[in-house]
């Protein structure tokens with residue numbers, strides 16, 4: 001394989017050298033590793049000393065309040081992980097068995113899984129090349145061409161099924177054009193649930209991602225901008241939805257000082273207090289993480305600026321958390337050799353997810369023209385993006 005042919009302006013050696021200099025190490029460089037630089041040990045120790053490590057304790061409430069303060073959402077409800085948060089958010093905006101939910105094919109599997117847990121099925125619209133997230137044009141075209149709307153009920157004319165929700169995703173932390181998507185959802189009477197799992201610290205037109213829809217969700221998995229080991233959060237402006245989310249994520253138990261009575265099918269989707277302790281400490285460090293991630297993104301942007309490799313910049317009107325920095329290669333072959341070369345010298349790089357439309361579970365699902373998603377999937381690579389803390 002002739003690597004010089006694929007990368008003309010930059011050799012892999014130069015790229016590897018640059019990334020090693022950025023992270024100041026000759027060791028393996030992961031894509032995204034957590035940083036524990038603050039009160040993590042103190043809070044976890046306090047949590048253990050209190051014995052309230054599980055489903056009850058002060059850290060869960062505190063972590064939820066910190067998320068409210070940071071995102072500007074009215075309410076936040078912690079959950080055991082981001083996928084569970086999505087499942088509950090979809091159920092509470094009214095997604096039911098045999099409904100359809102519109103989402104993007106370029107995404108992590110969580111949204112399609114959560115849609116499936118509700119007994120519903122995904123319908124796929126395309127993404128934008130600039131934002132990597134759902135395209136308002138593709139979404140609008142789908143609603144105009146394929147649905148009919150009678151008394152507030154949006155129906156897919158092809159399948160006869162109700163369209164219950166739209167789930168866009170802020171890919172790698174880059175905000176999608178969420179205000180336009182919100183307007184389309186409003187026009188066609190469909191609930192908006194934002195998969196903001198990757199975009200804590202990302203804003204669109206001055207407003208935090210995840211707060212445009214009826215509900216939004218975040219993830220605190222180990223590879224995300226902040227981590228609780230595993231964890232998730234539902235945010236919403238709707239008090240009833242927030243209360244219901246708390247209720248059914250905690251087994252739908254009616255509060256009582258000794259009796260066990262549950263009034264509907266609930267889930268054990270609670271975030272344990274010990275994970276929330278970690279979350280409180282991580283939230284305190286979040287501004288530092290974000291600052292460092294911006295500096296890294298800006299260094300990458302400059303490094304790739306005069307090359308045939310395109311660094312993915314934050315979209316207009318947006319502030320990105322640069323959770324995962326990404327570059328666009330010329331074609332699939334260039335992507336594959338980039339992945340091969342950098343991974344084999346101990347610098348972790350990863351392609352995007354295989355498109356949802358190509359997975360065996362969703363082959364039968366309706367999909368619009370998704371050529372941008374295919375174009376991106378063939379070319380995009382994530383490069384090391386952990387916060388640097390010195």
Ligand SMILES: *Cc1c(COP(=O)(O)O)cnc(C)c1O
Nearest residue numbers: 081082083108110197198219221
């Ligand atoms: C991480 C992530 C989730 C949630 O993942 P969990 O591991 O369940 O917390 C959901 N959607 C996207 C796009 C993600 O990247």
